[in-house]
Amino acid sequence: MDRRFDGKVVIVTGAGSGIGEATARRFAAEGARVVLTDTVADKIDAVAASLPPGQATAVRTDSSDFDQVSAMVQATIDRYGRLDVLVNNAGTITQGTVQDTSITDWHRVIETDLSGVFYGTKAALGHLLESKGCIVNVSSVSGLAGDWHMSAYNAAKGGVSNFTRAVALDHGKDGVRVNAVAPGFIWTDLTSDDGEAHELSDEFSRRIALGRGGLPDEVAAAITFLASEDARFITGVVLPVDGGTMASNGQPAQA
DSSP states (O other): OOOOTOEEEESSTTTHHHHHHHHHHHHHTTTOOEEESSSHHHHHHHHHEEETSSSSSEEOTTOOHHHHHHHHHHHHHHHSSOOOOEEEEOOOOOOTTTTTSSSHHHHIIIIIIHHHHHHHHHHHHHHHHTTTOEEEEEGGGGGGGGTTTBBOOOHHHHHHHHHHHHHHHHOOOGOEEEEEEEEEOOOHHHHTHHHHHHHHHHHHHHHTTTSOOOOOHHHHHHHHHSSGGGTTTSSSSEESTOOOOOOOOOOOOOO
């Protein structure tokens, strides 16, 4: 594997499992020193311990708390002296119509999925300006179009998509690139053993051009591409990583 990130320092939020874990592993495999964050310390401790000694640091952080995010970024600078890439991946979800969604759940989703991206960006941006680094946010196909019964999540991820574009405009001439990925249906540890998810997967597969759900490392590959010099003339992009889901206009397949 290419070592595109030798000498680089990368923060990956929500790195205890799924897309975040796969992304941290991919950056480490390509030579980066990686700071992993999550609200569950045991998860990121285990991932960090499985990487080469000295290459990863776990910092328990709630991405919905700006003070904790700021402290984590400062800890990164104190340990490594620089920051080159921020991956804002931490997220949560709730389902239901507006009438079904409690005020508590609304704030939980918005604070984690949207404010968390703002908090990470605000805390890290000064250091990224120094290194001419970049940000990759994890949005969703749900941030590009709407879903039934997911209004809070749609609002948060829609905000992430347009926040990405706005920050790219503001800081492109400063040498900082800002992009996002928009995953579709992705298999994770939580869904792999879930019978209901397998039934849902059959329905998704009929709507996905490639005929299957994605894997976390396939999203990680897109994230590391956007963070690399290979993407040096790309900014303000929200890249679907969805097997072709967004290629459809929603009409059913014809026989």
